[in-house]
Amino acid sequence: EDQVTQSPEALRLQEGESSSLNCSYTVSGLRGLFWYRQDPGKGPEFLFTLYSAGEEKEKERLKATLTKKESFLHITAPKPEDSATYLCAASNTGFQKLVFGTGTRLLVSP
Amino acid sequence: DSGVTQTPKHLITATGQRVTLRCSPRSGDLSVYWYQQSLDQGLQFLIQYYNGEERAKGNILERFSAQQFPDLHSELNLSSLELGDSALYFCASSYGTGDGPGQYFGPGTRLTVT
Numbered sequence: 001e002d003q004v005t006q007s008p009e010a011l012r013l014q015e016g017e018s019s020s021l022n023c024s025y026t027v028s029g030l031r032g033l034f035w036y037r038q039d040p041g042k043g044p045e046f047l048f049t050l051y052s053a054g055e056e057k058e059k060e061r062l063k064a065t066l067t068k069k070e071s072f073l074h075i076t077a078p079k080p081e082d083s084a085t086y087l088c089a090a091s092n093t094g095f096q097k098l099v100f101g102t103g104t105r106l107l108v109s110p
Numbered sequence: 111d112s113g114v115t116q117t118p119k120h121l122i123t124a125t126g127q128r129v130t131l132r133c134s135p136r137s138g139d140l141s142v143y144w145y146q147q148s149l150d151q152g153l154q155f156l157i158q159y160y161n162g163e164e165r166a167k168g169n170i171l172e173r174f175s176a177q178q179f180p181d182l183h184s185e186l187n188l189s190s191l192e193l194g195d196s197a198l199y200f201c202a203s204s205y206g207t208g209d210g211p212g213q214y215f216g217p218g219t220r221l222t223v224t
Contacts, residue, residue: 041220043218045215098143100154
């Protein structure tokens with residue numbers, strides 16, 4: 001069965017303290033690995049799609065990387081506004097079905 | 111703002127009742143997806159429609175049904191509601207069904223069944 005596991009469940013950082021979030025996946029024939037940001041009570045906000053091992057994408061303080069078994073979301077010098085839940089999802093059928101992890105709750109303190 | 115709209119924002123109803131949730135996709139998007147998010151389950155894929163036709167099914171209960179209309183908006187119908195159906199229901203949209211940018215999510219409908 002396709003599965004996505006995220007760690008840690010929660011992460012507390014000081015402003016400026018860089019760290020990484022992990023997403024491990026067991027999906028046969030991965031077609032895409034997706035990262036989303038979700039604020040409380042709101043819909044997930046699309047961040048990145050990664051398609052193949054070795055691929056990297058960046059957006060402001062965020063960088064996503066992909067290997068054959070896992071993906072990392074690196075947060076460089078985070079700010080309090082980066083506080084949110086970060087969700088990882090995988091698909092082996094294009095966009096027809098995304099399997100989501102349970103997310104990492106990130107809190108960045110000033 | 112993702113461009114995906116959902117109504118209503120909140121819905122409170124009693125067990126055994128039926129409700130309809132509505133979603134309008136981003137302009138130009140042909141695919142609509144429905145997800146359920148509860149505290150203990152995370153985001154669960156329910157069903158996908160592409161240009162009016164059902165394309166993929168996930169963990170959708172038989173009490174739930176959906177459709178996509180010619181103007182591409184979609185409705186999710188939930189019937190014989192149970193307490194456990196209380197959750198956030200999200201709609202997402204994308205242009206196609208294959209590879210490409212990710213799905214874009216709406217703000218969600220919070221359903222409370224009492």
